[in-house]
Amino acid sequence: xxxxxxxxxxxxxAAAMALPLAASAQQVINLTVAASHPTTIPxxxxxxxxxxxxxDKRLAAGGKYKIQWKEAFGGQLYKANATLTSVEQxxxxxxxxxxxxxxxxxxxxxxxxxxxxxxxxxxxxxxxMTEMIEKSPEFKAEWDKYNLVFLxxxxxxxxxxxxxxxxxxxxxxxxxxxxxxxxxxLWLRGVGATPVGGALTTYYTDIQTGVSEGVVSLATGxxxxxxxxxxPYVTKVNMGVVFSGGVAINKDSWxxxxxxxxxxxxxxxxEYTRRHGEDLVQRHEMAMNKMVxxxxxxxxxxxxxxxxxxxxxxxxxGMPDLAGEWVKNNEARGVKAKALLTQYMxxxxxxxxxxxxxxxx
Numbered sequence: 226x227x228x229x230x231x232x233x234x235x236x237x238x239a240a241a242m243a244l245p246l247a248a249s250a251q252q253v254i255n256l257t258v259a260a261s262h263p264t265t266i267p268x269x270x271x272x273x274x275x276x277x278x279x280x281d282k283r284l285a286a287g288g289k290y291k292i293q294w295k296e297a298f299g300g301q302l303y304k305a306n307a308t309l310t311s312v313e314q315x316x317x318x319x320x321x322x323x324x325x326x327x328x329x330x331x332x333x334x335x336x337x338x339x340x341x342x343x344x345x346x347x348x349x350x351x352x353x354m355t356e357m358i359e360k361s362p363e364f365k366a367e368w369d370k371y372n373l374v375f376l377x378x379x380x381x382x383x384x385x386x387x388x389x390x391x392x393x394x395x396x397x398x399x400x401x402x403x404x405x406x407x408x409x410x411l412w413l414r415g416v417g418a419t420p421v422g423g424a425l426t427t428y429y430t431d432i433q434t435g436v437s438e439g440v441v442s443l444a445t446g447x448x449x450x451x452x453x454x455x456x457p458y459v460t461k462v463n464m465g466v467v468f469s470g471g472v473a474i475n476k477d478s479w480x481x482x483x484x485x486x487x488x489x490x491x492x493x494x495x496e497y498t499r500r501h502g503e504d505l506v507q508r509h510e511m512a513m514n515k516m517v518x519x520x521x522x523x524x525x526x527x528x529x530x531x532x533x534x535x536x537x538x539x540x541x542x543g544m545p546d547l548a549g550e551w552v553k554n555n556e557a558r559g560v561k562a563k564a565l566l567t568q569y570m571x572x573x574x575x576x577x578x579x580x581x582x583x584x585x586x
Contacts, residue, residue: 253293257318257319258318259298259316265449272497273298276472277493280489289485306326308326308470309324312373321473322471333565336569337354338547339408339411340566340569342541343573345463348502348576349573350573351380351501352572354468354569358375358378363561373475374474377471377497378471378498380502382444382506383443386439386460386532390458395532395536399416400419402421402437403441404436404440413441428442448512457527458530
């Protein structure tokens, strides 16, 4: 064999031997990702379909790290009342934190819930709240305090009413037991209904068993949960959208990650927020139409009726000063909440929102 041929073969063999070594040099990082709700709920589905693939894509481009995901969606590890503590304590590394079920622990995050009828554009609220968390030390501290690193924002489409009885006027809601998630029960104070605590995972049974007679909820959640089967009367109130929490990672898990992985997660969180907001804007009307289609053969069939503008105005004007209460309660804790309210309202208006009530006054 010629020496030149031998040298070439040796080089090829050496290169071939190096390939598995290079592949084995990729570090595998094991992480659990979980949620109290199933992936049929849009903002949970987007963790699996957007956030995780976006992280994987960025890490694959770098070639040094790979996440081995262990999925526990749909309440496999914890229920809706434990989303914060489960990420805080490391029961899961990454999870959806349902902030508006945590008014005592995360009072600042309830701001959008105290300013209803501000906008029906999810993108506006998610962008404004992300800015508050990133730029306001007080908002950031609310996540830091519970051992959380905020990665991406979640929100709702606009809120309406689903009931087991027809709502011909605002008076029909007075005295009725209406389910609402956490802090959103405050909105019912404008119509004299009795709020009943609950979540998308409990509404169907609550109405079926008489615990409540309807819900304040959103089309994109009601559709997969099939609540329209027991509450077929849909009253379109268009109460606006809220910031409902976010994708977060346990801070201890975060600190163990290489900077490249942290950066990939930050970028994936931004993409998650953007696409989640855009999706909800489009999905709301589709969900309403689908409910009518699926429920047309049930008895009674699903019907959608817009609330009159005069009744909407009564509802808006009849609400107590929710934003003022938010300011008062938080300033009692030493937070300059009035300035934060002003900052938030300026942020949503700068993004095109036209609030139907001036909550700063």
